[in-house]
Amino acid sequence: MDGVEIVLRIEEAFAIEISANEAAAVRTVGALYELVLSKLETAPSLRPARAFFRLRRAIVSCLGRPRSTIGPTTKLAHLLPRPTRVAAWRSLAEVTGLAFPPLRHPRWVRDTIRVLTGAAGLATLMALIAWSRPDGLFWIPVLVTACFAGALAMAGLYRVTGFLAWELPMRTVGELAAQLTGLNRDEFGEAGELLSRQDVWQRLVAIFCEQLGLRWEEIQPEARIVENLGVEWP
Numbered sequence: 207m208d209g210v211e212i213v214l215r216i217e218e219a220f221a222i223e224i225s226a227n228e229a230a231a232v233r234t235v236g237a238l239y240e241l242v243l244s245k246l247e248t249a250p251s252l253r254p255a256r257a258f259f260r261l262r263r264a265i266v267s268c269l270g271r272p273r274s275t276i277g278p279t280t281k282l283a284h285l286l287p288r289p290t291r292v293a294a295w296r297s298l299a300e301v302t303g304l305a306f307p308p309l310r311h312p313r314w315v316r317d318t319i320r321v322l323t324g325a326a327g328l329a330t331l332m333a334l335i336a337w338s339r340p341d342g343l344f345w346i347p348v349l350v351t352a353c354f355a356g357a358l359a360m361a362g363l364y365r366v367t368g369f370l371a372w373e374l375p376m377r378t379v380g381e382l383a384a385q386l387t388g389l390n391r392d393e394f395g396e397a398g399e400l401l402s403r404q405d406v407w408q409r410l411v412a413i414f415c416e417q418l419g420l421r422w423e424e425i426q427p428e429a430r431i432v433e434n435l436g437v438e439w440p
Contacts, residue, residue: 209431209439210273214263215413220246220406221255226274229440236427239410246401256394257304258383264301265379269294278380285379291372305389307382310373311364319363327356 213224216238222245232238262276269285276285286294292309299306311319331352334340340348376382387394401409411425418435431437 209437212417218259219409235429254384254387257386260302261383264298268297268301280379282374304386307375307385309371310375311371312373315370323356323360326359327352330355
């Protein structure tokens, strides 16, 4: 069993960063537990961090990128080149199980839609004026109808040109993680969540049990990760 996957699960669960050197120095489950506790003392569990680690795990899985090359400041454009961006964006959403922001239309498409929307609203307004010749308060429904026609035209144009939406809505992995936090508030618990030592141990044991298919009582602090649990540890 690849220990990298376990490390990724731990980082995501506790919103902490475990370096390759720190992981390599760990020999037992108890030592790993103490490492996690030390990280939590200086790095409180925050929702944006949890979103980042889940996103990074998906990037490693879907895009085959080395974990060490993905940080909050990593440019999304480098990870998601335009020819494969739409498919990769969809894959990341599926693997993370999170609601993703939609990709944007290019600037020239957005400008064209705005022009056409204005033209549709203006045409509707002129037609209504010619037909009803409004006066006084009768201008209100005419203007409301013209605005509604423009909004309807904009929605329709964005829908019809959906295949042109390939532009990234943010620049970096960290910015995407922050937006995912807002779009998926129920997924990451409360900001600044405090965990007891027992909570940390139970979560850690649960990760080992899920990843290795072991029983709860088999995961003891003195258990050696490589020799006793058969994990190919980093």
